[in-house]
Amino acid sequence: xxxxxxxxxxxxxxxxxxxxxxxxxxxxxxxxxxxxxxxxxxxxxxxxxxxxxxxxxxxxxxxxxxxxxxxxxxxxxxxxxxxxxxxxxxxxxxxxxxxxxxxxxxxxxxxxxxxxxxxxxxxxxxxxxxxxxxxxxxxxxxxxxxxxxxxxxxxxxxxxxxxxxxxxxxxxxxxxxxxxxxxxxxxxxxxxxxxxxxxxxxxxxxxxxxxxxxxxxxxxxxxxxxxxxxxxxxxxxxxxxxxxxxxxxxxxxxxxxxxxxxxxxxxxxxxxxxxxxxxxxxxxxxxxxxxxxxxxxxxxxxxxxxxxxxxxxxxxxxxxxxxxxxxxxxxxxxxxxxxxxxxxxxxxxxxxxxxxxxxxxxxxxxxxxxxxxxxxxxxxxxxxxxxxxxxxxxxxxxxxxxxxxxxxxxxxxxxxxxxxx
Numbered sequence: 001x002x003x004x005x006x007x008x009x010x011x012x013x014x015x016x017x018x019x020x021x022x023x024x025x026x027x028x029x030x031x032x033x034x035x036x037x038x039x040x041x042x043x044x045x046x047x048x049x050x051x052x053x054x055x056x057x058x059x060x061x062x063x064x065x066x067x068x069x070x071x072x073x074x075x076x077x078x079x080x081x082x083x084x085x086x087x088x089x090x091x092x093x094x095x096x097x098x099x100x101x102x103x104x105x106x107x108x109x110x111x112x113x114x115x116x117x118x119x120x121x122x123x124x125x126x127x128x129x130x131x132x133x134x135x136x137x138x139x140x141x142x143x144x145x146x147x148x149x150x151x152x153x154x155x156x157x158x159x160x161x162x163x164x165x166x167x168x169x170x171x172x173x174x175x176x177x178x179x180x181x182x183x184x185x186x187x188x189x190x191x192x193x194x195x196x197x198x199x200x201x202x203x204x205x206x207x208x209x210x211x212x213x214x215x216x217x218x219x220x221x222x223x224x225x226x227x228x229x230x231x232x233x234x235x236x237x238x239x240x241x242x243x244x245x246x247x248x249x250x251x252x253x254x255x256x257x258x259x260x261x262x263x264x265x266x267x268x269x270x271x272x273x274x275x276x277x278x279x280x281x282x283x284x285x286x287x288x289x290x291x292x293x294x295x296x297x298x299x300x301x302x303x304x305x306x307x308x309x310x311x312x313x314x315x316x317x318x319x320x321x322x323x324x325x326x327x328x329x330x331x332x333x334x335x336x337x338x339x340x341x342x343x344x345x346x347x348x349x350x351x352x353x354x355x356x357x358x359x360x361x362x363x364x365x366x367x368x369x370x371x372x373x374x375x376x377x378x379x380x381x382x383x384x385x386x387x388x389x390x391x392x393x394x395x396x397x398x399x400x401x402x403x404x405x406x407x408x409x410x411x412x413x414x415x416x417x418x419x420x421x
Contacts, residue, residue: 019087021062021189022122025108026094027101028068035126035166036094040066042182043189049200052192061189085111090120090189093138095163096127100135109137122188123163124181130163162188246278268317268331269308275335279303283322287335296335301325316356318348328356328368339368 022043026036043064053059065084085091091112099105112121118141125133141157164184168177183201187194247259266277267290275296278286283302286295299319307318308331315332318341326341326348341348341358348358359365 017087018089019063020065020084020089022090022092023065023085023088023108023112024092024094025105026066027096027098027105029098031126032094032096032098033068035124036066038178039092039094039124039182039185040064040069043186046182046186048190049197049204051200052190052196061186081108082111086115088112089117090122091117092122092124092185093135093161095123095125095130095133095135095138097132099133102135106135106137109135113137113141118159121161122185123161124185125163125165125167127167134161134163266306268335273331277303277306 024036024040026032043061046061048057048059048061050059065088067081067084085108091109093099093105093109109121112118121138123134123138127133138161139159141159142155162184164181166178166181168174179201180198183197184194187197190197246265265279267273268275274290275287276290277299278288280286280302285299285301285303287297287299288294289296299321301321301323304320304322307320315330316338317329317331319327319329321327324343324345326343326345327337328339328341330336330338342360344361346359346361348356350356356368357365358368
């Protein structure tokens, strides 16, 4: 009768008790460490093809143990390693000519065999030939036997582990060799046929290429549409530029006074006005000489409108700009800027005696003539301009702004005294 100290048979508890899908055993030297990191990352991020999943299965392989990633600072690393081995479904050994030199890797393989999982030991060959890269414990199973004479003897069984090889063969790229080696390991962990997993992986790659091709096609169509739109806009802009050429010709003899970029031009209605305004496409409007088209003054912005008719004094006009700024100009002779009226202007009204009342959104009001500026008040009650002036002048102008008889009956000095009150 013969007994055994280690039969290699082990009654496993349900798969769900394992904390790790696999334990990676490797030497902390290069290139072994690099390949261990590569395998660890790829296993934990790999998505299992949907066709290989049963209802309720997770689409990931699960956690993989690598000591540099998992172990905390501990005074008993040996015990931590043993615990991790016990909680792992598979053992993966990174094999290179450095591997057989490590007694720790050999002990981890032996420990895993003692757990009864000798059929779940995998090898990843990264350098060298199997004969020099596989540690002894990976190539043979040793069992201590007790015979009838009670003498111990050791039985050695040579085994060939399931191995994946990242070394490229002739005609194969390094990238392909790495992918095939990874799929062999993944197939073993999933307990699926390698050919099935490779086929599903190829189908997934084909789908991704088709999706990428479709995305690139949409992108090219989009770029084409944008290019077409840009060309169309350029043609429109070119057309507008052509249409924006303004030519000013003297009616008497047909002589061209000025031609250039402009939306349109405006003339002052004064008979003696020797200038005109150019409303430029660029927004840099100009005041030019009517005799030869030369620039008299570039304006500080783009014009919104010119008001030549609201003021009682013929040579004074208001220029309004697109930025909501107003300016008061003297248009007699050579045009000159009298005063910048600023922003927030709510309205203005011409008064007799060459006076102008202006009021702002903030309630301030002013009376202006060509020589001086008088601040009336802040108008705290928010009065309308007519009520404001009536209030300031103690009822002298109660009838109406436009009652010219009331104004004409007042001497200019009386009017000024009233608004300065």
